[in-house]
Amino acid sequence: MDHTRRAALLSLLASRLTAGAQETQEDRRLPIPPNPDEDARLPNGKSQKNAIAKQNHEEALKDAENLVNTSQELRDELKRAGSYVIPVGSVKKTEEIEKLARRIRGRLKG
Numbered sequence: 001m002d003h004t005r006r007a008a009l010l011s012l013l014a015s016r017l018t019a020g021a022q023e024t025q026e027d028r029r030l031p032i033p034p035n036p037d038e039d040a041r042l043p044n045g046k047s048q049k050n051a052i053a054k055q056n057h058e059e060a061l062k063d064a065e066n067l068v069n070t071s072q073e074l075r076d077e078l079k080r081a082g083s084y085v086i087p088v089g090s091v092k093k094t095e096e097i098e099k100l101a102r103r104i105r106g107r108l109k110g
Contacts, residue, residue, distance in 0.1 A: 060107045067100040 040048040074093040081087050 056107045056110065060104050063100050063104045063107075067097060067104065070096050070100065 039050075042048055042051060070093055074090055074097065077087055077090050077093070081090070
């Protein structure tokens, strides 16, 4: 290997090493991200996870109450209708019941 090739390779190697050292110094200056396991706090100091859980619980209770009311309305409509006639409103109530049940299940899973 002649002298110019050796010098070029050493120069290239040195520039890459210098660039790598600069990158690691830049990485050290980046802020450390917060711990993902750490619970975020709201401005009032309360836990964000607890606030979300409480809100989901309250909404699930409201949906459950609506589900009970709609089911009772459906039962009453079916009793009044007799054994051979199904009111169109009853079919819509079953769809509403399904929608409420899915929403409650989603909140409980989430």
